[in-house]
Amino acid sequence: MLPRSSLLRTAGRLLALGAGLTLAGSPSPAPAQPVPFSEVALQAGGNALLDAGALEPFYHASPGVEAAASTPFYAGVAGLDVGLRRFEGRGTRARENLWAVPVAVHWGVRPGPGPGGLRLEASLHLGTFLMRFSKGGAGLRNENELLMGTEAGLSLPLGGRWRLALGARYEHVFTSTAFSLWKVRAGVRRRFDAPRWLQTLLQ
Amino acid sequence: MTTTRPLSLRRALTAAGAAALLMLTPPALAQERGEAAPAAQRLAGKPLARAGLTRVSDLFWLLNGWETTSLDGYAPRPSAVGMPGTPLVMADGQPFDVGPLGQPTLATLPVHLQQVRAAEASRAPQLVAGRLAPDGALRLRLRPPPPGLAAEGAFSLGNEVGDPGPFRTTEREVLNVDRIGPQYFAEASLRGPQGASAELSLQALRHYTTDRPIRARTENVQDTLDGPPLQQLIAPRVSLRDGALLPGTHRLTVDYATLRALPLFETLGYEVPARRRRASASVRGRLPPDRVLPLNYRLSYRHATLRSAPTRFGARAAPFPSFDWAEDRLSAQLGTGRLSLRSGPGDVPVEVRAGLSGDYVHGQARGASLDDPDVLTARAYTAFSVPGPGLRPRLALLVSQTNGQFGGGTLFSARYAPEERAQVGLRLGYVRRPYAAEGRQWYWLAQGLPVPQAPEARVTLPASFAASERFTADVRLSRSFTGGLRLTLEGGARHFQSMTLPDARYGFAPVRSPVYPPPGGRLVPNIHLHTGAAGQTFYAAAEGASTFPEGLAHQLRYRIFAHRAVNSEDGNQRAFDQRFRRVPRHWGRYTARLAVGDRFSVEARLTARSAERWPAYRRAAEAGGNAYRHRLPAHLRLDLAVTKRLWRDHLRARLALRNLLDAPLRSHPAGPVRRLAIFLSLEAQF
Numbered sequence: 001m002l003p004r005s006s007l008l009r010t011a012g013r014l015l016a017l018g019a020g021l022t023l024a025g026s027p028s029p030a031p032a033q034p035v036p037f038s039e040v041a042l043q044a045g046g047n048a049l050l051d052a053g054a055l056e057p058f059y060h061a062s063p064g065v066e067a068a069a070s071t072p073f074y075a076g077v078a079g080l081d082v083g084l085r086r087f088e089g090r091g092t093r094a095r096e097n098l099w100a101v102p103v104a105v106h107w108g109v110r111p112g113p114g115p116g117g118l119r120l121e122a123s124l125h126l127g128t129f130l131m132r133f134s135k136g137g138a139g140l141r142n143e144n145e146l147l148m149g150t151e152a153g154l155s156l157p158l159g160g161r162w163r164l165a166l167g168a169r170y171e172h173v174f175t176s177t178a179f180s181l182w183k184v185r186a187g188v189r190r191r192f193d194a195p196r197w198l199q200t201l202l203q
Numbered sequence: 204m205t206t207t208r209p210l211s212l213r214r215a216l217t218a219a220g221a222a223a224l225l226m227l228t229p230p231a232l233a234q235e236r237g238e239a240a241p242a243a244q245r246l247a248g249k250p251l252a253r254a255g256l257t258r259v260s261d262l263f264w265l266l267n268g269w270e271t272t273s274l275d276g277y278a279p280r281p282s283a284v285g286m287p288g289t290p291l292v293m294a295d296g297q298p299f300d301v302g303p304l305g306q307p308t309l310a311t312l313p314v315h316l317q318q319v320r321a322a323e324a325s326r327a328p329q330l331v332a333g334r335l336a337p338d339g340a341l342r343l344r345l346r347p348p349p350p351g352l353a354a355e356g357a358f359s360l361g362n363e364v365g366d367p368g369p370f371r372t373t374e375r376e377v378l379n380v381d382r383i384g385p386q387y388f389a390e391a392s393l394r395g396p397q398g399a400s401a402e403l404s405l406q407a408l409r410h411y412t413t414d415r416p417i418r419a420r421t422e423n424v425q426d427t428l429d430g431p432p433l434q435q436l437i438a439p440r441v442s443l444r445d446g447a448l449l450p451g452t453h454r455l456t457v458d459y460a461t462l463r464a465l466p467l468f469e470t471l472g473y474e475v476p477a478r479r480r481r482a483s484a485s486v487r488g489r490l491p492p493d494r495v496l497p498l499n500y501r502l503s504y505r506h507a508t509l510r511s512a513p514t515r516f517g518a519r520a521a522p523f524p525s526f527d528w529a530e531d532r533l534s535a536q537l538g539t540g541r542l543s544l545r546s547g548p549g550d551v552p553v554e555v556r557a558g559l560s561g562d563y564v565h566g567q568a569r570g571a572s573l574d575d576p577d578v579l580t581a582r583a584y585t586a587f588s589v590p591g592p593g594l595r596p597r598l599a600l601l602v603s604q605t606n607g608q609f610g611g612g613t614l615f616s617a618r619y620a621p622e623e624r625a626q627v628g629l630r631l632g633y634v635r636r637p638y639a640a641e642g643r644q645w646y647w648l649a650q651g652l653p654v655p656q657a658p659e660a661r662v663t664l665p666a667s668f669a670a671s672e673r674f675t676a677d678v679r680l681s682r683s684f685t686g687g688l689r690l691t692l693e694g695g696a697r698h699f700q701s702m703t704l705p706d707a708r709y710g711f712a713p714v715r716s717p718v719y720p721p722p723g724g725r726l727v728p729n730i731h732l733h734t735g736a737a738g739q740t741f742y743a744a745a746e747g748a749s750t751f752p753e754g755l756a757h758q759l760r761y762r763i764f765a766h767r768a769v770n771s772e773d774g775n776q777r778a779f780d781q782r783f784r785r786v787p788r789h790w791g792r793y794t795a796r797l798a799v800g801d802r803f804s805v806e807a808r809l810t811a812r813s814a815e816r817w818p819a820y821r822r823a824a825e826a827g828g829n830a831y832r833h834r835l836p837a838h839l840r841l842d843l844a845v846t847k848r849l850w851r852d853h854l855r856a857r858l859a860l861r862n863l864l865d866a867p868l869r870s871h872p873a874g875p876v877r878r879l880a881i882f883l884s885l886e887a888q889f
Contacts, residue, residue: 030491058373074799086371095372104857115229126858131368140379145366146881173365174865174879176377201850 045187255844419723
């Protein structure tokens, strides 16, 4: 039987491959591509951490919540993600707890729709992994570090402008001991027409 | 803008006579007309805005043919490939000289990148601002203020990877790698209908000391987790232009910079907290152009200081090096505008400029009496050019005297376009420069400047400094092909003699108990300054550029460099060899720019370079473990910048990733190791 880390590495490669194929295979810009910044999609949901990599021996991770906003870009979609998760130190191995707030911009594609209104989705993420520590040890309560990630998933219509989004995400945080986070996530997304002021701002 | 007006032969002779009395003005950069001369490059507008730069000094990374070293990672010392010294930096027509007493310029430059409209760099000697810049020059042309009342602002912040993050209270705890910046810039301007304008700008930034080798060298001056700031700059600037009240056009600029920093003294072997201040005022302009002889003038005064500031940082170790230096510089220039001389109808005109310039420098140091605290330089110069349609030659001559030592130079350039798509350029130069005119720290050290020096350090200075001589030659061939492909071949050679260069050997003295491993240590200098270094440097480069498909531009450039020291037995050969072995032999860069209309762009640069060798640091590297390197390995660096304009051009947001491959990069054997870093910049204008 393969160890868990091997399985996760394999899953990660499949995820990256899926995201890469979706990004590469997406017609860009598709004829149905909306006008850039004409719409805004807001998404809210939760995620569960499958693996915390090098953090595992030191912290327990809670389930996370997240929110995202996206808009049609010149090709594909672009947006901003924010998440929240609690890491509890494992006794003496880590002497403090922390709140983690990953904030990232993303660019991706959502080709389709296919049968049943299903869309494949893939995106690349770049941002910062904000950390708020429970103690002011070492002089600082807050820290942040570069985060890069990729995601692949699908979305299903729920009726009207609502969709259900499901996916898996891989995030890599470039701390001195770099760690990777594997997540599965689910959320609901609603599409809005972008107000004129927002279009003016983004264009 | 320079006035060009045809004159009759008689009036021309009168003007020439007056010019001979007044002596002569600088020739324009070859690129002023948008054409790059050999060993020159011009960056302007969108390429500058899309490159993902955050500071003016970053320009030397973007420009071709420049090398930068930095002891702290933030204050670079640039030099043109094949040149031994640093270039003259000019902003808005105002030279920014080294100082005080040899300290590098760029760290206190009171100009923000957002103010720069164009950057023109010359890697060969150039006549500029009435003086010869023997090691090349960087001229920053600043944006004129928009009509009416306007305001601009900018903010940038960077973060380098490698923080301990969640491991900071575990057994994997390491030293924090702090953020880069923040950097702030704000400017307000008012421009009237007749060209009069007023600008007020302010920039501020702060960088931190978290690099391990630097932390180890500065253990005795740290009283906080971050340590003293590597750089903390506050620099206001006021510029007033008048085109209405007085005859002619005039510009008054007043700027000030205060910098808290940790300069490393080569004679000491480690950093000392210090504060630099620089205050300058300059007025320049053009006297009424309706006279026979239009005149340009410039007058500037600068006061610069460098003081040790150990108590501010709570130094624990005593005795602590203490110093207090000051330098006053008065500069003046008077020259003609461009005069167009014609001997008759149909003849090709000859454009002439001429002028006089001079600098007076007075140095002083608390507790010391300098042997000769004054350096006086007087110059006379002239330049001729023939702006014909085919061959376009230019000739510039300068003679100078610095404290009784003769200097001068002759620069010749010509461009020829055998056909519409092809151009050949040639540039030749000879420069003789008295060492005192360079303003180097070694000169002031020889005058008795009390530079901090380690007790065990050995510094040997010459009895006198010779004037250096250099001959330069550069050639460039470029041709455009159908389909938008443009190929350029470039090459150059330099011959130096009587150069004053250090032959240095740094030992290593460990720090006993550093807070964070691995242990580091300070350098133990053994420096012998030689005045007879001689040799040659050579470079050749090839560049191809095209746009395919529309909106995606590609540029590929490769350069090879070599040097040869003239045989000598007294250390001159070693000194010359030490200076140029650090230049990588091979360098290449591929740049791709994707632009979606005017509003969104992505630029990627992949730079490859071969190893650098710093023989002076061999002993320190062998004794100091990872703290020092005498060979900086070959590396591959990938940079990426994404720029988006927002809100009808009122806002511009930029995300830049530097060293995306996360290679450990060093630009100096004693400097910090740089890893992957992300920068966010926001710019606003109203």
